[in-house]
Amino acid sequence: MSQRRVSHSQSRPSASRQVIEDDEEDLSFTLPSSSQVQRGMDRLTSAEVDRKVAEVVQFILIKDQKKVPIKRADIIKNVIKENRNIYPEIMKKVNMTFEKVFGLKLVEIDVKNHAFILVNNLEQVTDRLASMNPAHPKTGLLFVILSVIFMKGGAVKEAVVWNTLKKLRVDPGERHEEFGDVKKLLTDEFVRQKYLEYARIPHTDPPEHEFRWGLRAESEVSKTRLLEFVAQLHEKEPQNWPKQYKEATTSDARSSQAS
Structure with missing residues (x-):
């Protein structure tokens, strides 16, 4: 049968x-x-x-x-x-x-x-990011990207990000010893984890893309502490960047109220 x-x-x-x-x-x-x-x-x-x-x-x-x-x-x-x-x-x-x-x-x-x-909580995460702990190299790289996006007004063309990384001797076109496939790390892994957003810029030909902060970064990272870190690198005060300073203090105040 x-x-x-x-x-x-x-x-x-x-x-x-x-x-x-x-x-x-x-x-x-x-x-x-x-x-x-x-x-x-x-x-x-x-x-x-x-x-x-x-x-x-x-x-x-x-x-x-x-x-x-x-x-x-x-x-x-x-x-x-x-x-x-x-x-x-x-x-x-x-x-x-x-x-x-x-x-x-x-x-x-x-x-x-x-x-x-x-x-x-914001303090713990920002301290970990700011420390650039060698045991967490991807966290340090993420902190650099978030800093660039924040200081540039919230959205950055991917070409700007790649040029910034090249200055740090991290080439997105080459496999990195610590990060592996850098482009995949930023446009896939960090995006899936909601640390970054990666989207095409409308009406661009050839197509161009930009990076923004993801929802997880908005929830975890203190913009005030990030700005303080950037200011230390430039040996200046956070108030030297009035637009970013206002956004950082306003954002962290909202996060504190929500907590």
């Missing part, structure tokens, strides 16, 4: 189909009311809630290793599952755990798609 074989494409959903399904699942999710949350909490013991909180924390920590945003849909689908009616309470406890235990903060950087990243 012949048996009909199920093709591989039929048995497993395509990547694009999976993305659509994940998006549809998140669109179908609405935040439960306080009464729904309370009913859900009443059905679980405190130990069961704590266990679910720990599972979410572990899931986020693992996902964060790739430094890409973590979607709410993934948290619900892979961890919270049937306990989605107490999602707000779980995430409140998750946030408290990150802040008190790890010194981290879970920040929603994409409200439309409900995507989160983990960030350190």
